[in-house]
Amino acid sequence: GIQVEQSPPDLILQEGANSTLRCNFSDSVNNLQWFHQNPWGQLINLFYIPSGTKQNGRLSATTVATERYSLLYISSSQTTDSGVYFCAVGVSGSRLTFGEGTQLTVNP
């Protein structure tokens, strides 16, 4: 099956800092989603981005499908950005495979 690696596993930032989270995957996919899991466990959809670049406020994501990686950028981080960020990939019509996540802590 598809392997998904996320880095870094843990990241600690001061409020206002920028960060880049990476997701590498081992095979061709046509589904890639980024999620933020808040402290209560809710998975929040951030981006559906099997290829290309998207931006939503302070967040943006880029997927280079031919090189099998995706990046999530967080700018001007806030304490409310804390939580676990997951990348999940899949092939059309099938399961999503999740990475192990990046635990982000933003300190005031």
Added chain:
Amino acid sequence: GAVVSQHPSRVICKSGTSVKIECRSLDFQATTMFWYRQFPKKSLMLMATSNEGSKATYEQGVEKDKFLINHASLTLSTLTVTSAHPEDSSFYICSARGTTLENIQYFGAGTRLSVL
């Protein structure tokens, strides 16, 4: 749009009892729903995939008689943990995928099950 409701959010039960968890797509029709399990500080593990009107497909190692899944309509799937034991304690999350061309999965808020 694309809201998935999962109920209950938390349940505590005695060993040997059965627990039913509901997953509803509120504003779209979900031809496929997924059930995941998450251990503390771990990633999500897919347990099973259910398609409306047909039997669920279970992942390897998941006991289908322990985790009964029913997807009777395009907006509702249920997971029943039968004869629960303490080792079944976990965070269970459902997701739903609609009928559009995109394959976006939308997730419920999860159910924290504690078996005493």
